[in-house]
Amino acid sequence: MEREDRFLGYNQEKIQGMNRTLVLNLLRKGGICSRTQLAKESGLKQATITNIVNDFIEWGIVKETGFLTGDKGRRSIGISMDQSTFGILAVRLARRGFSIGVFDMCGNPVKIIRRSAAQNQDPETVISSIFKEAVELMRDNSERHYLACGIALPGPYSFKSGRIEIMTGTKGWHEIAIRERFEEALDMPVFVEQDANAAAFAQYWKFEEEHPGEMLLYLAVGPGIGAGIIQKGQILRGRIGVAGEIGHMSVNYKGPKCVCGNRGCLENYCSSRAFVDKVNRKKKALLSFEETAILLKEGDSDTEACFFEICDILAIAIANLMNCFNPSVIILGDEMSHIIPERMLSYIRGKVKDLVLPALYEDTLISTSLLPIDSFVHGAAVVAWNQIFTKPELYFNKYSEDEKKRLTR
Numbered sequence: 001m002e003r004e005d006r007f008l009g010y011n012q013e014k015i016q017g018m019n020r021t022l023v024l025n026l027l028r029k030g031g032i033c034s035r036t037q038l039a040k041e042s043g044l045k046q047a048t049i050t051n052i053v054n055d056f057i058e059w060g061i062v063k064e065t066g067f068l069t070g071d072k073g074r075r076s077i078g079i080s081m082d083q084s085t086f087g088i089l090a091v092r093l094a095r096r097g098f099s100i101g102v103f104d105m106c107g108n109p110v111k112i113i114r115r116s117a118a119q120n121q122d123p124e125t126v127i128s129s130i131f132k133e134a135v136e137l138m139r140d141n142s143e144r145h146y147l148a149c150g151i152a153l154p155g156p157y158s159f160k161s162g163r164i165e166i167m168t169g170t171k172g173w174h175e176i177a178i179r180e181r182f183e184e185a186l187d188m189p190v191f192v193e194q195d196a197n198a199a200a201f202a203q204y205w206k207f208e209e210e211h212p213g214e215m216l217l218y219l220a221v222g223p224g225i226g227a228g229i230i231q232k233g234q235i236l237r238g239r240i241g242v243a244g245e246i247g248h249m250s251v252n253y254k255g256p257k258c259v260c261g262n263r264g265c266l267e268n269y270c271s272s273r274a275f276v277d278k279v280n281r282k283k284k285a286l287l288s289f290e291e292t293a294i295l296l297k298e299g300d301s302d303t304e305a306c307f308f309e310i311c312d313i314l315a316i317a318i319a320n321l322m323n324c325f326n327p328s329v330i331i332l333g334d335e336m337s338h339i340i341p342e343r344m345l346s347y348i349r350g351k352v353k354d355l356v357l358p359a360l361y362e363d364t365l366i367s368t369s370l371l372p373i374d375s376f377v378h379g380a381a382v383v384a385w386n387q388i389f390t391k392p393e394l395y396f397n398k399y400s401e402d403e404k405k406r407l408t409r
């Protein structure tokens, strides 16, 4: 059955939009392909594909790349995404600094810079340096037309208020209306996402190539702890957008009081800050995270003992998540998972195996990152591209300003 028939009841404009999104995602994943291949993979009529591709060529999204030889020696014109014309600015804000990147339409990094910030630096100072660096980065890569900015923020981020509710270990961020400030300074649409959700999107772009539609859970174990949960390509948000804030899931009801109001929150036991504190208490030292990570890599016994105690608690959290959500894959990310990734993974898998039903364990993949670069800044770019791919006609300059206003209503 033709896709058009299955969506009886939707208006023509909506169907056209959905078809465009579908074709854009096939082009992103497929590299160079032909109109016939796109029709086959999308289930759309050849005439629909021709119209969509014509629009995309006119808007500068795709280009023709010469002839391809297909079945029975038939030749067809190859088309692919033009990866050099458009760009996304991606910003990752973290507790100890920020990253800014330029990404092409397939989500490939063009350039990424990282800057550290002093402990408890005033948010206004951090924001001004981000704007300054972002403008410089776009100037250095000025051959691209920048369509939007994606931002990954440490959560919990409330979509309702547009602000960070808590950033453990920092002050003043909840006063700042992040999206408005960035839109004003950069003069482009800005899409904000909580960092674990953004990283989950980045992982999902990779994962869905082989596992379309399956549930992915990304577990960020860094200075804070959060999870991004993706079901059928969509983030599970909950009412005010804090679903997946598992850093504030209690693992000890008699534990110390947390800033969120609860007791014994996971973040206070398993974050990289908790790890450093634990090692420092044991060694009566004042080490930084980087110094502690070096000790762990070198096999220091005190540091290893602290690290694997943390992994024991993480395994319990992972078993809880498996029972709550039953995802196809759980990906461990952020700085705690980058120090000794293979040993950490095999230790945690061994512990989780004893904590869940055998059928559940055997059917769930537990992995470290599927990506070669920082999932958070990558995720910020994917968040923006996802939005643009949903309504490409708004961003690729085909319609008049009035038409755009009508379409966004």
Ligand SMILES: [Zn+2]
Binding pocket: 247, 248, 249, 258, 259, 260, 261, 262, 265
């Ligand atoms: Zn808490």
